Amino acid sequence: MSDESDPTGAAQEEARKPGWLARLKQGLARTSAKLGGGIIGLFTKRKLDDATLEELEDLLIQADLGVKTAAKLTANLARERFDKEVTSEEVRQAFADDIAEILTPVALPLVIDPALKPHVVLVVGVNGTGKTTTIGKLAKQFRDQNKKVMLAAGDTFRAAAVEQLKIWGERTGCPVISGPENCESASLAYDALKQAKADGADVLLIDTAGRLHNKAALMDELKKVIRVIGKMDPAAPHSTILVLDATTGQNAHAQVETFRSMVNVSGLVMTKLDGTARGGVVVALADAFGLPVHAVGVGEGADDLRPFEARTFARNLMGLE
Numbered sequence: 001m002s003d004e005s006d007p008t009g010a011a012q013e014e015a016r017k018p019g020w021l022a023r024l025k026q027g028l029a030r031t032s033a034k035l036g037g038g039i040i041g042l043f044t045k046r047k048l049d050d051a052t053l054e055e056l057e058d059l060l061i062q063a064d065l066g067v068k069t070a071a072k073l074t075a076n077l078a079r080e081r082f083d084k085e086v087t088s089e090e091v092r093q094a095f096a097d098d099i100a101e102i103l104t105p106v107a108l109p110l111v112i113d114p115a116l117k118p119h120v121v122l123v124v125g126v127n128g129t130g131k132t133t134t135i136g137k138l139a140k141q142f143r144d145q146n147k148k149v150m151l152a153a154g155d156t157f158r159a160a161a162v163e164q165l166k167i168w169g170e171r172t173g174c175p176v177i178s179g180p181e182n183c184e185s186a187s188l189a190y191d192a193l194k195q196a197k198a199d200g201a202d203v204l205l206i207d208t209a210g211r212l213h214n215k216a217a218l219m220d221e222l223k224k225v226i227r228v229i230g231k232m233d234p235a236a237p238h239s240t241i242l243v244l245d246a247t248t249g250q251n252a253h254a255q256v257e258t259f260r261s262m263v264n265v266s267g268l269v270m271t272k273l274d275g276t277a278r279g280g281v282v283v284a285l286a287d288a289f290g291l292p293v294h295a296v297g298v299g300e301g302a303d304d305l306r307p308f309e310a311r312t313f314a315r316n317l318m319g320l321e
Helices: 007-017 018-027 030-044 050-062 067-081 088-106 130-143 157-171 185-199 213-230 251-262 280-288 312-317
Strands: 119-124 149-152 202-208 237-245 269-273 292-298 305-307
Touching: 018 030, 030 050, 030 088, 030 149, 030 251, 030 312, 050 067, 067 088, 067 280, 088 280, 088 312, 119 130, 119 213, 130 149, 130 202, 130 269, 130 292, 130 305, 149 157, 149 185, 185 202, 185 213, 202 213, 213 251, 237 251, 251 280, 269 280, 280 292, 280 312
Parallel strands: 119 202, 119 237, 149 202, 237 269, 269 292
Antiparallel strands: 292 305
């Protein structure tokens, strides 16, 4: 997370701190055990033949890299090494390099434009993905960068979400705009933007409902939020982040498609990588949609959401770090 004057510097440096790298490694342990361990199990030293390629493709699919991406990775491997003797290390290294190539174009921090006052970030996602927690963690990061941050509790149908956001507001020193339970989220978002402008806030983070079982109502609600805040700032929201839960695996594809049909999703945040063997889904999403991956979460702590680093992620996914 950064401002335009330093889109990668400080935030990327933070991401390289040993503590974070250790948490990333630990968070991806289940996926790398399944994937890297599976590759090691296939090889001592053997020729790369059709049967082995098929087994490798199955391993990649099981780790949620998706059929298309798995086929691409194994085809690249075959092009270079078919019918040659290879080791598990060589295979994992080749896959890690190809995965890093897929991820590098999408590993982009969330850029806050200091000229906007406020830069409006609409945060969307299905209930249970960690949407409200992600807002709290982003708020902390922006506060740590000395930005003035305001939060809008737009998930008005869930009292727990409003309370959770208020707790994050207290922790981070960010004012939270909320209304009575079941109040209209669009009018609350409008009031929050009006207040943020009056207070000279740098960032306004707006929480939203995630009741995907009622898709039509949710779409209407999100579109109304955008339409109403657009009356005050035609360019708002300036960023629309979709929060995804890594434990849902390939179901994340359907969520991206669903929310893209509702709003202009500008980037992704992937949470709960520490609770799954499905970390490969990040690669599949990058390959399928090409949307920026702003950050990944590997724990509950406020510092466990960090900017996404392609090469580090790829190597950890393959158990190389």
